[in-house]
Amino acid sequence: MIVNQGYRFALDPTPAQQRALVSHAGASRKAFNWALGLVKMQLDQREAERSYGIATGELTSGIRNLVRGLDAWRDSKSGKRKGPSVRFPRFKSKHRDPLSCTFTTGAIRIEADRRHVTLPRLGMLRLHESARKLARRIEAGTARVLSATVKRDGNRWFVSFACEVDKAERTPARPDAVVGVDVGVSQLAVLSTGETIANPRHLAAASRHLRRTARRLSRRIGPDRRTGQKPSKRWLRAKAELCHAHARVANRRHDGLHKLTSRLAATYGTVVVEHLNVAGMVRNRRLARAISDCGFATIRQQLTYKTVWNAGRLVVADRWYPSSKICSGCGAVKAKLPLHVRLFVCTACGMRLDRDLNASRNLAALASITGTGVAVYPQPQGWNGRGADRKIPTTGQVAVKRPPGTAPAGKTGTVPPQGETSNHELFRVH
Numbered sequence: 001m002i003v004n005q006g007y008r009f010a011l012d013p014t015p016a017q018q019r020a021l022v023s024h025a026g027a028s029r030k031a032f033n034w035a036l037g038l039v040k041m042q043l044d045q046r047e048a049e050r051s052y053g054i055a056t057g058e059l060t061s062g063i064r065n066l067v068r069g070l071d072a073w074r075d076s077k078s079g080k081r082k083g084p085s086v087r088f089p090r091f092k093s094k095h096r097d098p099l100s101c102t103f104t105t106g107a108i109r110i111e112a113d114r115r116h117v118t119l120p121r122l123g124m125l126r127l128h129e130s131a132r133k134l135a136r137r138i139e140a141g142t143a144r145v146l147s148a149t150v151k152r153d154g155n156r157w158f159v160s161f162a163c164e165v166d167k168a169e170r171t172p173a174r175p176d177a178v179v180g181v182d183v184g185v186s187q188l189a190v191l192s193t194g195e196t197i198a199n200p201r202h203l204a205a206a207s208r209h210l211r212r213t214a215r216r217l218s219r220r221i222g223p224d225r226r227t228g229q230k231p232s233k234r235w236l237r238a239k240a241e242l243c244h245a246h247a248r249v250a251n252r253r254h255d256g257l258h259k260l261t262s263r264l265a266a267t268y269g270t271v272v273v274e275h276l277n278v279a280g281m282v283r284n285r286r287l288a289r290a291i292s293d294c295g296f297a298t299i300r301q302q303l304t305y306k307t308v309w310n311a312g313r314l315v316v317a318d319r320w321y322p323s324s325k326i327c328s329g330c331g332a333v334k335a336k337l338p339l340h341v342r343l344f345v346c347t348a349c350g351m352r353l354d355r356d357l358n359a360s361r362n363l364a365a366l367a368s369i370t371g372t373g374v375a376v377y378p379q380p381q382g383w384n385g386r387g388a389d390r391k392i393p394t395t396g397q398v399a400v401k402r403p404p405g406t407a408p409a410g411k412t413g414t415v416p417p418q419g420e421t422s423n424h425e426l427f428r429v430h
């Protein structure tokens with residue numbers, strides 16, 4: 001299976017190399033801004049239609065990103081691109097935008113010791129970690145480097161290689177098993193198997209240290225662009241410490257999420273998750289920090305490609321699927337279930353079950369309705385909050401009423417026919 005995969009390694013550049021990296025990132029930004037200025041000028045002159053046909057091969061890598069940005073904007077405007085609308089590219093700022101630059105041509109290689117990389121114009125750079133995972137693949141002929149990007153993230157420089165990788169065929173350890181994953185704040189994930197994954201709350205754990213470091217930074221003399229004040233050495237040291245503390249939180253979170261999603265994709269043939277409206281959820285200012293600390297959207301995004309790599313299947317329940325409100329025992333649906341109620345008590349059959357476990361079992365049951373996979377639990381008897389007639393056909397369309405007050409314009413999705421190889425199925429109810 002040929003997939004595009006990125007490999008990222010931390011760098012340990014010398015001070016002279018750091019200056020060269022900053023300089024190249026600056027040149028990349030300069031090229032981006034210059035070309036954007038040109039495009040804007042030409043758009044003003046009503047030459048919009050053909051103005052982004054800049055010969056990309058002729059120009060430096062900064063422009064490649066601009067071309068991508070302009071393409072995204074044009075496709076979004078003409079309706080060719082899905083998702084939220086893309087705005088016209090902005091000029092890059094020295095202060096706002098991360099320093100980065102991409103190389104697509106020239107000498108890009110990992111040295112034989114696997115601790116150095118060679119990049120065009122920058123020469124040989126020492127890596128902070130070993131690049132053996134990618135080096136082995138390149139030596140075996142199962143990976144081809146397409147481009148290399150250097151980027152400063154916090155206080156550290158990274159190089160990432162965009163690669164075309166020929167991955168070995170894999171199958172999940174339990175190809176017939178279905179697992180429903182209910183993500184939440186009190187527990188990071190509750191699986192329909194009964195397993196719970198505690199929420200590590202990395203940000204909350206580090207909050208005291210972060211607060212103290214930020215306070216110390218604010219008490220030192222920082223840069224001021226209006227007066228031309230240069231930052232003091234003590235301010236720079238405190239700044240570096242704060243960056244490091246934040247990077248550490250992010251690293252720990254990523255590590256935990258990757259381990260969880262890798263295990264799920266490698267074990268279960270079918271993984272069922274919910275499509276949560278995370279952007280909407282973080283608008284609740286009391287929950288925003290706790291939700292952002294979890295990485296809900298990252299779990300779904302990682303499962304999307306990891307289930308493909310493992311030849312598994314991912315079923316994504318529509319965001320309106322009331323997984324918490326259905327009784328996983330008898331299928332009765334509650335009209336309301338406030339967030340603080342942690343125990344699901346069914347008024348129809350008297351079942352008592354942990355709220356999140358009940359939700360994850362409902363998600364697992366969805367896999368059977370989509371046609372393939374093995375159902376572990378009985379199908380819900382009806383998802384209608386008001387107890388109206390059940391409309392779950394065995395094939396074709398699935399039509400279920402959404403609880404009142406939560407519905408946008410009616411959406412209907414079709415259930416893929418049995419045996420379809422589509423990995424990522426968006427399971428919609430309306």
Ligand SMILES: [Zn+2]
Pocket residue numbers: 327328329330331332346347348349350351
């Ligand atoms: Zn029940």
